Amino acid sequence: MLQTQHNLNVSGGSEKVNYFFSLGKTSQEGLYKNGATQYDQYNVRSNLDVDISDRLSVGLSLSGRKEDRQFATEGADYIFRSIYRAYPTVAAIYPNGYPSTGIENANPVIMATSVGGVNNQPKYVFNGILKAKYELPFLDGLSIDGFFSVDELSSRIRNFKTPYTLYNYNRNTDDYSPVVIGGGPDEQASLEEEHFSQSKTVGNIKLNFKRRFDNHNIDAFIGYERSENKDHTLGASRIHFPTTQTPELSQGGGAATDKDNYGSSYNFTRESFLSRIAYNYSEKYLAEFQMRVDGSSIFPKGNRYGVFPSISAGYRITQEDWFNVDFFDDLKIRASYGVLGNDNVGQFQYFDNYAINNNYVIGGKVVTGIDLIRLANPNITWEVAQKTDIGVNFKWLDHFNTEVIYFSQDRKDILINRNASIPGTTGIVNPYPTNDNDPLVPSENIGEVKSHGFEASLGYDFKGEGDFNFGVQGNFTYAKNEIGFIDEAPGVLDYQKQTGRPLNTYLLYNAIGIFRTQEDLDNYPHVEGARLGDLIYEDLDNDGEITPDDMYRSEYGNIPQITFGLVLDANYKNFDFSAVFAGQGQVRQYVLPESGTVGNFYSSWADNRWSPDTPQGSYPRVSERASSAVSGGRFRNDFWLRNTAFVRLKNIQLGYTLPATWTDKLAIGNARIYASAFNLFTFTDVEDFDPEGSSESGQFYPQQKIINLGINVQF
Amino acid sequence: MKFNILNTKIFLFSLLGSFILIGCQDDYLEVTPTDRVSDSAILNDSTLFEGYVINRYLGVRLTDKEGEGSRPGFGRGFEYAMWSSLTDESIYNNDDNTWLIQQGQLAPENTGIAGTIWGRSYRSIREVNYALTNIENLAMSDSKKEVLTAELKFIRAYRYHDLIRNYGKVVLMGDRVVELGDDLTDPSLFEKSTIS
Numbered sequence: 001m002l003q004t005q006h007n008l009n010v011s012g013g014s015e016k017v018n019y020f021f022s023l024g025k026t027s028q029e030g031l032y033k034n035g036a037t038q039y040d041q042y043n044v045r046s047n048l049d050v051d052i053s054d055r056l057s058v059g060l061s062l063s064g065r066k067e068d069r070q071f072a073t074e075g076a077d078y079i080f081r082s083i084y085r086a087y088p089t090v091a092a093i094y095p096n097g098y099p100s101t102g103i104e105n106a107n108p109v110i111m112a113t114s115v116g117g118v119n120n121q122p123k124y125v126f127n128g129i130l131k132a133k134y135e136l137p138f139l140d141g142l143s144i145d146g147f148f149s150v151d152e153l154s155s156r157i158r159n160f161k162t163p164y165t166l167y168n169y170n171r172n173t174d175d176y177s178p179v180v181i182g183g184g185p186d187e188q189a190s191l192e193e194e195h196f197s198q199s200k201t202v203g204n205i206k207l208n209f210k211r212r213f214d215n216h217n218i219d220a221f222i223g224y225e226r227s228e229n230k231d232h233t234l235g236a237s238r239i240h241f242p243t244t245q246t247p248e249l250s251q252g253g254g255a256a257t258d259k260d261n262y263g264s265s266y267n268f269t270r271e272s273f274l275s276r277i278a279y280n281y282s283e284k285y286l287a288e289f290q291m292r293v294d295g296s297s298i299f300p301k302g303n304r305y306g307v308f309p310s311i312s313a314g315y316r317i318t319q320e321d322w323f324n325v326d327f328f329d330d331l332k333i334r335a336s337y338g339v340l341g342n343d344n345v346g347q348f349q350y351f352d353n354y355a356i357n358n359n360y361v362i363g364g365k366v367v368t369g370i371d372l373i374r375l376a377n378p379n380i381t382w383e384v385a386q387k388t389d390i391g392v393n394f395k396w397l398d399h400f401n402t403e404v405i406y407f408s409q410d411r412k413d414i415l416i417n418r419n420a421s422i423p424g425t426t427g428i429v430n431p432y433p434t435n436d437n438d439p440l441v442p443s444e445n446i447g448e449v450k451s452h453g454f455e456a457s458l459g460y461d462f463k464g465e466g467d468f469n470f471g472v473q474g475n476f477t478y479a480k481n482e483i484g485f486i487d488e489a490p491g492v493l494d495y496q497k498q499t500g501r502p503l504n505t506y507l508l509y510n511a512i513g514i515f516r517t518q519e520d521l522d523n524y525p526h527v528e529g530a531r532l533g534d535l536i537y538e539d540l541d542n543d544g545e546i547t548p549d550d551m552y553r554s555e556y557g558n559i560p561q562i563t564f565g566l567v568l569d570a571n572y573k574n575f576d577f578s579a580v581f582a583g584q585g586q587v588r589q590y591v592l593p594e595s596g597t598v599g600n601f602y603s604s605w606a607d608n609r610w611s612p613d614t615p616q617g618s619y620p621r622v623s624e625r626a627s628s629a630v631s632g633g634r635f636r637n638d639f640w641l642r643n644t645a646f647v648r649l650k651n652i653q654l655g656y657t658l659p660a661t662w663t664d665k666l667a668i669g670n671a672r673i674y675a676s677a678f679n680l681f682t683f684t685d686v687e688d689f690d691p692e693g694s695s696e697s698g699q700f701y702p703q704q705k706i707i708n709l710g711i712n713v714q715f
Numbered sequence: 716m717k718f719n720i721l722n723t724k725i726f727l728f729s730l731l732g733s734f735i736l737i738g739c740q741d742d743y744l745e746v747t748p749t750d751r752v753s754d755s756a757i758l759n760d761s762t763l764f765e766g767y768v769i770n771r772y773l774g775v776r777l778t779d780k781e782g783e784g785s786r787p788g789f790g791r792g793f794e795y796a797m798w799s800s801l802t803d804e805s806i807y808n809n810d811d812n813t814w815l816i817q818q819g820q821l822a823p824e825n826t827g828i829a830g831t832i833w834g835r836s837y838r839s840i841r842e843v844n845y846a847l848t849n850i851e852n853l854a855m856s857d858s859k860k861e862v863l864t865a866e867l868k869f870i871r872a873y874r875y876h877d878l879i880r881n882y883g884k885v886v887l888m889g890d891r892v893v894e895l896g897d898d899l900t901d902p903s904l905f906e907k908s909t910i911s
Contacts, residue, residue: 226743265749297746304744347746352754359786360769369770370763372842373751375895418895420824425886425904426893427841429834431775440838441895489824528803548820628808635818 003028003708013049020047031704032079032112036072036119041065055135062128069121073161073182074111081699082108085599098167098176103599105181107166116182117162117189117244123155141211141218149202157194160247163187189241191249195234202227206274215282223274231266268347269297286314286334296343299381300350306382310338312389330395335388342383345415349442352376375428377442386410399462405455412484414447420489448484449503453477453561471569480561495540495552504557506590509550510538511631511639514610514620527635533610533621535631535639546635554641558694560584562645576655583647584691591689591698592632592640596625602688602698644691646684652677669714678706761855764846768863771843771870774835778828779811787835789873796828832881836874837888843871844892884909 004027011020022045030037045063052058072079085103086092092109093099099110110116131147163183167176184190206223237260240253252258272295278288288311295305314334317323323331353374360369391405417439422428430439459473481502488499496507513536515521521532525539527546540550562585570577595601601609601622610617620631620639627633632640655674663671684691689698757763774787780795781787800807800817807813812827826833846867850860878885884907893904 267746267749269744269746271743295744297744301745348748348751353748353751354754354757354763354767355751356766357770359773362769367769368762368766369773370757370766371770372767372845377895422895422899423823423904424826424830424834425837425888426897426899427837427839427844427888428893428895429775429777429838432777432779432781489822491822529806548815548818625808628806628810633810634806634814 016051018047018049021045030071030112031701032072033109035112036070036114037112038068038070040068055137056132058130058132060128060130062126064127065125067123067125069123071119071121072112072114073117073119073159074106076701077699078106079108079111080701081594081697082106082111084697084699085594087600094167094169094176096176101166101168101179105166105179110164110166115162115164117160119157119159121155121157123153126150126152139209141209143208143210144206145208146203146205148204149200151198151200153196153198155196157192157196158247159192160189160244161191162189162244184239184241186240188239188253189244189247190237190239191241191247191252192237193235193249197232199230200227217280217283218277219279220277221275225272225274227270229266229268232263233265234261234263236261266347267297270343271295282319284316284319286312286316288312290338294341294343294382296382298343298345298347298349300378303350303379303381306341306343306384308339308341310336310387312336312338328394328396329398330393332393333391334393335390337386337388340385340387342385342415345380345443346374346438349374349380350376350378373440374438375440375442377444379445380415380443381445382413383411383415383445384413386412399460401457401459401461403455403457406452407455407479408452409450411447411449411451413445414449415443415445416447416486417441417443418446418487420487447486449481450484451479451481453479467573469569469571471567473567474565476562476564478562481559493549497553501553502557502559502561504559506554506557506588506638506641507551507636508554508590508641509535509546509635509637510540510552511535511637512538514617516610516615527630529630531621531630532612533617533631535620535635535637537635537637551636554588554638556586556588558587558589558644560645561586574657574659576653576657578651578653579649580651581647582650583645585645587644588641589644589691589694590636590641590696592626592696593688594627594697594699596623596627596629598625604687642691643685646682646686646691648682648684648692649680650678652680670712671714672712674708674710674712676708676710679703680705680707758849758853761853761859764850764853764855765863767842768846768866771839771846771867775838777831777834780809781831790832790877801829832877836878837886839874840871840888841892843867843874844888844890847871847890848892879910 005024006026007022007024009020009022011018013019022043024041024043026039026041026043028039029035030039043063043065045061047059047061049059050057082102085106086108087103090100090102092102092107099107101107127150129147129149131145133143133145136142136144161183163180165178165180167178169176180187202225204223204225206221208219208221210219212218236249238249238252238258240255240258241247241251242253243251273293275292276288276290278286280286289309290311291307291309293305293307297304312334313336314332316330316332318328318331352372353376354370355373357369357371358366360367387407387409389405389407391403393401393403395401417430418441419430419439422441428440430441431437433439455475455477457473457475460471462468462470464470483499483501483503486498488497498505513520515524515526515530515532515534515536518532520536521530524536525545526534527537537546537550539546540552541547543549564583564585566579566581568577568579593599593602593605595605605619605622608618610619610621620629623629623632625632631637653674653676655672658671658673663669682691690700690702692703693700752763757767772788774789776782776787778794778796782794795809796807796811796813797805799805800813803817806817815821815825815827816829821827821829847864850864850867853860855863875885875887886904886906887908893899
């Protein structure tokens with residue numbers, strides 16, 4: 001995998017004017033061998049800051065970027081799914097060079113290449129910010145500032161799918177029977193094009209007051225901000241291309257049904273009134289009050305505005321004259337309380353939504369039809385999160401720093417959809433969820449989640465007299481959340497309820513072993529169809545049979561309650577070194593591989609399976625399809641719930657800066673040679689998949705182990 | 716000093732300019748949808764109302780592999796999964812809400828695949844009732860109203876026919892349009908009637 005990066009920067013200025021220009025290009029290839037994936041980026045930026053007078057300054061920054069992406073016509077999800085499913089006993093490419101059909105005619109070795117066509121996705125981004133600041137002449141410390149920014153994005157998709165041939169080898173006849181796949185319908189090429197454009201504007205103006213009166217420091221502002229977001233999508237497609245030589249919409253099949261088009265828009269506005277006043281008395285007593293009123297176009301008139309205040313206070317004890325403890329270099333206590341809002345839900349939920357869906361045919365013609373797609377919730381308004389923080393920061397014994405924070409966050413009025421408590425006879429029935437539809441039932445401000453925990457960090461810094469410097473910083477977070485309310489069906493058993501438990505827990509049977517003898521099978525209750533080699537499920541309610549009442553809700557979900565990290569830095573003369581470790585704990589992930597006739601087994605399962613010949617195997621017997629097996633997906637159980645705690649060396653880097661005496665001779669400013677590695681090693685119990693993934697089949701584009709060798713040269 | 720006044724003017728002009736750019740309309744937060752209409756549009760435009768009635772011949776998709784590109788009309792409800800997979804005759808290896816019935820987890824709020832026709836029919840009955848309740852006030856010729864009313868009543872009858880054929884006793888809703896704010900534990904939503 002090759003990655004290149006070039007940058008050219010020019011900067012300079014005078015007393016009144018500062019400028020900065022840059023140009024850059026980045027290129028990167030994909031992970032696949034002979035893959036179609038390619039990325040090229042070109043970027044340009046210019047910043048200009050001018051002091052027009054002593055009081056007035058303006059700035060303008062403009063930046064643009066072109067991102068050229070090319071992919072295979074199949075997505076990475078499907079390519080990786082096909083890799084995980086591929087049998088080890090079937091060659092990807094036969095000795096004569098013919099590609100094999102793989103599982104369900106998906107051969108990842110071919111799918112990743114441009115054999116099935118290419119998907120080009122160029123994207124253009126423009127960013128502009130104009131800002132100004134004026135210090136008002138009549139009162140010292142009073143100023144006005146503001147900015148206006150524009151973000152424009154334009155991206156296109158051009159996906160030309162061409163058919164190609166895979167082969168099935170028949171041992172008896174020694175024949176390779178061809179199978180044509182890919183492309184559009186009827187073994188002919190197809191083309192999809194899409195254009196997406198997005199425009200965001202933000203205007204902001206603030207009146208600031210910042211001044212010091214003896215020991216009293218005041219920093220305050222009031223402000224107003226407006227933002228607008230406009231999106232537009234336009235798409236068209238054509239099928240039945242007579243040739244793959246003409247990837248243009250005009251050159252496809254001639255029938256009216258060969259053409260299709262679509263379009264949609266999204267408009268969103270928000271306005272905010274902002275204010276803050278911060279006060280401190282000689283950096284000893286600190287207090288701050290903030291108030292914002294946010295209005296969002298997501299909500300109806302009358303419920304549009306949310307009021308979100310916050311307050312904080314701090315006390316730096318080491319500033320007190322009476323505080324004379326040599327141990328502490330700095331000691332600060334602080335506390336804050338604030339309310340935040342969230343409006344990140346679907347639009348127009350405050351009235352009944354009807355949309356045109358032309359599906360019905362009368363007399364051979366599709367006619368205009370209209371459907372109710374969403375019921376109204378006229379009371380919809382902001383979600384609210386109340387956050388409380390109490391913290392202590394201290395620096396001690398010259399080299400150490402420590403921070404300990406307790407936090408709690410109460411989220412309420414969370415916008416979620418009721419479901420369980422609405423009887424079918426009402427006719428208020430949600431459609432099967434897909435990417436193109438919304439539930440009929442609107443979001444309502446009914447959810448509640450509480451969380452609390454603490455964060456701690458400890459650092460050590462060593463500045464050597466000579467050429468050696470060293471630093472280490474560790475952090476640890478414990479956060480526990482608890483569902484206060486979600487719409488659960490009445491009569492859910494206590495030990496199966498989600499209410500009162502963390503988010504994203506699992507409802508599972510408790511697997512307590514494997515049926516290894518006929519006596520086990522006779523003596524212990526089991527589900528219908530259980531055989532020797534299947535998992536034993538615990539009869540939790542002791543009623544002598546295994547029923548859904550025997551399932552329990554897991555203690556942990558797939559959101560880690562513990563996260564931690566460690567950063568190391570050191571340098572000695574011209575050498576520098578850094579390393580970053582990260583990890584998580586108290587976390588579980590359910591992963592059942594797509595195994596059987598539809599896909600390969602993890603080696604840990606295949607090697608350790610129970611079978612009549614290996615009755616001591618630690619994994620249950622294998623079957624035709626794991627997702628519907630007695631020991632698999634048909635009775636979701638905790639054998640497949642894995643502890644995804646890990647410690648991972650995320651990044652390590654070693655560098656050497658060439659001595660100035662050498663670089664001067666070559667007339668270059670600075671040169672550094674480095675070697676770096678990402679995800680070099682991981683300590684975890686998980687054997688078969690990446691513990692940072694959240695896919696229940698374990699199929700996803702994995703984190704890559706990357707080793708870079710590089711040189712940085714500055715002129 | 717003169718220079719300063721000039722600068723102040725420049726600044727004030729740019730300030731004014733930025734206000735104009737930000738825009739001064741009062742209804743800044745009022746966004747009009749372009750991909751959907753409200754109930755008032757349906758009830759004030761006879762063409763849209765007729766479009767609404769036409770799509771009542773179609774039903775909502777309620778299970779995973781149903782339809783495959785074409786929307787269900789009447790009667791449908793089993794595609795990949797078959798009735799036999801709700802009994803001990805067969806096990807459907809794609810689940811699609813059949814296992815919960817085999818494993819005895821049927822509950823009023825979760826009827827699995829067996830509830831497909833139930834939910835779809837009652838959703839249609841509600842939508843038909845909404846049209847029947849409001850057709851009187853529509854600006855439309857009486858003869859057209861009569862035709863649409865007849866069509867709506869036929870659709871509703873066909874939905875009940877599907878329900879009775881699949882479930883036996885059913886809950887009769889009359890012309891009622893239940894709203895989310897109504898009492899959803901009202902016994903009339905659960906009382907089943909028979910044809911006598």
